[in-house]
Amino acid sequence: MSASTSDWLRDRPQVRTIRAAACDLNGVARGKRMPIPSAHKVLKDGTRFPMSVLNLDIWGEDIEDSPLVFETGDKDGALMPTERGFVPMPWLEAPTALLPLWMFHEDGRPYEGDPRHALARVTERYKAKGLTPVVAVELEFFLIDDSGRNLQVPVSPRSGKRRKAAEILSIRALDAFDGFFTDLYDACEAMDIPADTAISEAGLGQFEINLVHQADPLRAADDAWLFKMLVKGLARRHGFAASFMAKPYEDYSGSGMHAHFSVLDDDGKNIFDNGGDEGTAALKHAIGGCLAAMQDSALVFAPHGNSYDRLVPGSHAPVQLSWAYENRTAAIRVPSGAPVARRIEHRVAGGDVNPYLALAAILGAALVGIEDEIQPPAPITGNAYDLDLPEIPGSWQEAIDAFDQSDMIKRIFEPDIIQNMLMTKRQELRYMAELSKPEQVEIYLDTV
Numbered sequence: 453m454s455a456s457t458s459d460w461l462r463d464r465p466q467v468r469t470i471r472a473a474a475c476d477l478n479g480v481a482r483g484k485r486m487p488i489p490s491a492h493k494v495l496k497d498g499t500r501f502p503m504s505v506l507n508l509d510i511w512g513e514d515i516e517d518s519p520l521v522f523e524t525g526d527k528d529g530a531l532m533p534t535e536r537g538f539v540p541m542p543w544l545e546a547p548t549a550l551l552p553l554w555m556f557h558e559d560g561r562p563y564e565g566d567p568r569h570a571l572a573r574v575t576e577r578y579k580a581k582g583l584t585p586v587v588a589v590e591l592e593f594f595l596i597d598d599s600g601r602n603l604q605v606p607v608s609p610r611s612g613k614r615r616k617a618a619e620i621l622s623i624r625a626l627d628a629f630d631g632f633f634t635d636l637y638d639a640c641e642a643m644d645i646p647a648d649t650a651i652s653e654a655g656l657g658q659f660e661i662n663l664v665h666q667a668d669p670l671r672a673a674d675d676a677w678l679f680k681m682l683v684k685g686l687a688r689r690h691g692f693a694a695s696f697m698a699k700p701y702e703d704y705s706g707s708g709m710h711a712h713f714s715v716l717d718d719d720g721k722n723i724f725d726n727g728g729d730e731g732t733a734a735l736k737h738a739i740g741g742c743l744a745a746m747q748d749s750a751l752v753f754a755p756h757g758n759s760y761d762r763l764v765p766g767s768h769a770p771v772q773l774s775w776a777y778e779n780r781t782a783a784i785r786v787p788s789g790a791p792v793a794r795r796i797e798h799r800v801a802g803g804d805v806n807p808y809l810a811l812a813a814i815l816g817a818a819l820v821g822i823e824d825e826i827q828p829p830a831p832i833t834g835n836a837y838d839l840d841l842p843e844i845p846g847s848w849q850e851a852i853d854a855f856d857q858s859d860m861i862k863r864i865f866e867p868d869i870i871q872n873m874l875m876t877k878r879q880e881l882r883y884m885a886e887l888s889k890p891e892q893v894e895i896y897l898d899t900v
Contacts, residue, residue, distance in 0.1 A: 543685025605657035706762030707803030741821015748858035816864030
């Protein structure tokens with residue numbers, strides 16, 4: 453651990469407690485609260501959790517019959533700090549810091565079931581080819597008053613009114629919660645999360661904030677994971693909820709996590725840029741890989757039962773395998789703009805995803821496309837919803853089956869994380885079937 457990280461606590465005597473946490477399969481932070489003296493030991497020697505902790509279901513329960521539990525004696529993994537180091541937790545009352553961790557085997561090998569290692573593996577494959585993905589994400593979320601039986605938009609702290617309508621790109625909607633957004637941007641600066649533009653979206657009390665691109669996919673995923681924790685925690689301090697669940701309201705659009713990426717070569721040149729609007733062969737091959745893997749990786753992009761309520765025609769979410777130039781009805785969009793910034797926007801993932809797994813699936817598929825020179829079909833024009841095209845799995849069960857049977861997924865993810873994902877989602881599918889829609893929404897609202 454660098455001296456700057458070691459000195460972080462010394463320079464902030466006001467910090468009273470530490471949270472040391474890793475990201476589980478569902479994107480939930482799992483870890484420990486500890487006093488300051490214990491944190492110094494974690495910096496030096498790490499800490500230990502059962503390996504099964506990174507593979508819990510959405511309720512935080514063990515996976516039945518998982519080999520990580522009784523079969524192996526529920527053995528520990530070694531948790532070490534990531535290169536991120538400490539970050540403050542501005543949503544808590546007492547000054548507190550979070551130390552992000554990731555898991556290793558006793559002999560120092562990465563634990564293959566850790567989602568952060570899944571993305572690191574894909575990133576290393578790019579690096580071995582002299583390539584660097586440059587990644588940015590756009591995160592949509594809802595502000596929600598969940599104090600009553602029915603979910604609704606919170607009362608504006610400024611006007612005292614409840615605006616029961618979607619307001620696309622409305623400055624008034626942003627200003628209605630100006631105190632929250634001001635605190636959010638201040639907190640992002642304190643946590644070194646590169647928050648950029650905020651807009652109001654098409655859903656009821658829905659907003660989107662873009663995070664600035666990073667020439668490090670792990671950093672981009674860290675930013676997204678920390679941002680989701682921050683938004684949810686800070687909203688509660690303001691007296692309402694914030695949720696990244698895919699579809700809290702039946703009659704309004706759901707929330708996505710759109711990922712933008714380009715790829716630089718060793719000389720820092722964007723390999724998608726040919727000086728024109730159409731892009732290079734590498735751009736097309738990356739698109740071809742993303743489309744080839746899209747059905748099989750739907751379980752990563754739509755990991756929960758509620759996720760499939762978002763993926764319906766006419767809902768501002770893609771339902772078909774398609775790509776296009778400057779067309780938001782397509783699953784893959786190539787935005788306009790200067791050729792040097794030519795990039796791919798992958799629009800399938802919901803806001804409820806694990807950012808590490810989602811970026812691993814997207815970048816892994818693109819790399820397979822580049823390696824295999826996969827040619828995509830012709831780009832579409834017009835409304836993708838009106839076209840007869842292959843579709844993304846429309847149900848949780850279909851997505852689980854496609855993920856299980858996929859050769860492409862085996863090229864992107866290690867066997868352990870594939871098995872863990874399948875066991876987890878099959879267990880969740882089984883138990884969610886016993887619950888009503890409102891009961892499911894209550895579970896997803898705060899967890900994802």
